[in-house]
């Protein structure tokens with residue numbers, strides 16, 4: 080009912096193109112994260128959906144109807160601003176109640192909704208205070224509560240938990256997810272934090288330089304990045320990219336050669352997740368020179384090089400590898416992404 | 432360590448305090464003494480003479496009426512102008528510059544400008560005659576047409592004094608971050624609600640300054656009135672001027688000056704109490 084269709088949206092600020100043909104569909108009740116580095120256009124896209132910014136071209140449909148030209152208040156959505164925009168001249172209570180007051184809700188409903196939202200975000204004890212006396216994280220929670228209190232069909236959130244400590248963020252994340260899921264709210268959630276995006280989202284849209292590079296479930300985006308950028312941006316450590324020669328459609332990797340996709344030329348880029356490897360005796364495995372070995376407790380992080388190109392891999396903490404060792408690695412052929420060296424785009428998963 | 436140097440701030444403001452004392456407080460005390468003494472002994476004679484004068488009540492009434500008519504209109508116009516100019520992208524500076532031109536014109540000159548418009552052979556009558564609205568020159572500024580005279584003076588004052596209010600309001604509006612209005616818009620507030628519930632409360636400090644400044648100046652209105660109405664429209668400062676220059680009675684003139692000061696101080700106090708600025712509730 081309240082699905083969102085973003086259709087070839089462009090946005091230029093003068094000569095600078097902030098958004099270059101962004102298309103994205105968010106289904107009714109779905110939770111989609113916009114993930115991307117600073118300045119890639121996430122806030123701009125949210126503002127266009129909300130009606131605070133006009134797009135240069137393209138269309139936005141909410142619930143099947145184009146909302147281009149409609150003022151924000153007629154789009155039936157709520158928003159959490161990146162810089163909170165909590166009204167300084169109203170108490171926290173009145174801030175949270177603002178949307179309901181605008182809807183002329185009666186006092187009983189306002190009270191119930193405000194208390195519910197405030198309870199969820201643990202700001203009950205600040206309801207009588209003015210926002211200036213609150214910390215950044217508390218103010219941010221007021222902004223989230225204000226948006227939740229109106230129980231919107233569509234909720235746009237611009238880094239709503241960025242200012243909370245790790246523990247509180249984890250808790251808020253879980254509560255948000257529960258509330259939004261049970262209410263069936265269609266949500267677009269902007270974040271820098273990939274673990275947050277992975278944990279919360281039904282699907283993730285990875286943006287880069289004003290373009291949506293990939294849209295998919297967290298697992299898909301993680302395992303099968305569509306571009307070199309996505310692979311490098313998501314995951315810790317990021318995906319390794321190793322340029323390898325192709326001979327007769329095959330890539331040498333120790334004793335068992337890997338089959339490269341058919342479209343490749345003489346060279347291909349092997350995208351390798353750090354944890355998709357196993358230790359193997361040298362002649363059998365692909366040779367890796369380990370420069371630094373860091374036992375992290377839960378795993379062993381190795382930094383070094385394969386084919387003289389820098390890589391980071393992760394082994395179980397039970398393995399013993401020392402700095403300076405030369406080791407062999409067996410790659411999991413199902414978890415390899417092949418990418419074109421020219422375009423940086425991945426080839427369709429051939430092995431799957 | 433900082434505690435035993437607490438006299439430093441006082442030392443730093445000492446020059447300005449000395450300056451103020453010399454050029455403001457001393458003359459003020461002299462004026463008060465002048466008003467409340469007679470031949471070197473304290474006496475209410477001057478005040479009594481001031482209140483017994485036939486123009487006294489009229490000048491108070493006129494000054495207050497003018498202030499009540501002019502200040503709210505100026506504030507409203509300034510708010511409209513400020514809101515409008517905030518929406519302008521290019522040419523904003525030019526518009527502001529043109530709007531502030533009246534600020535640069537002395538009040539007597541402004542009075543004369545309006546005199547040339549409104550006198551019997553002025554532009555206004557010529558226009559009405561040209562359009563055929565009038566058959567012969569009408570007079571707007573005589574003692575027989577007190578309403579028209581009041582209206583003319585009010586319009587001239589509004590024209591002359593709105594710019595200062597607008598400058599302060601524009602400065603206030605510039606301080607309000609855009610996102611507050613955007614957030615209000617998202618949560619369903621229309622333009623009117625946004626203005627009353629968001630913008631106006633957030634520019635309280637500017638409103639307060641503008642109102643105090645403009646009201647105090649309105650109680651001191653003189654040159655425009657003098658140019659347009661002469662003695663047909665007595666106001667407080669005009670009476671002080673007359674007692675000083677025409678009647679050469681400095682004591683009664685001083686009594687008027689003290690009265691004007693008391694009224695201004697009272698008005699300022701009322702604004703400070705009525706439009707409270709709580710720093711806790713500012714952005």
Ligand SMILES: Nc1ncnc2c1ncn2[C@@H]1O[C@H](COP(=O)(O)OP(=O)(O)OP(=O)(O)O)[C@@H](O)[C@H]1O
Nearest residue numbers: 092095097116117118119120121122123124161271
């Ligand atoms: N009003 C504007 N005028 C000119 N350029 C703008 C404007 N708003 C945004 N931009 C530019 O558009 C680009 C995208 O900005 P946007 O705020 O959408 O980034 P973002 O992805 O939200 O970044 P962050 O994660 O840092 O918040 C940036 O390069 C920014 O400089």
Ligand SMILES: [Mg+2]
Nearest residue numbers: 121122161237
């Ligand atoms: Mg942003």
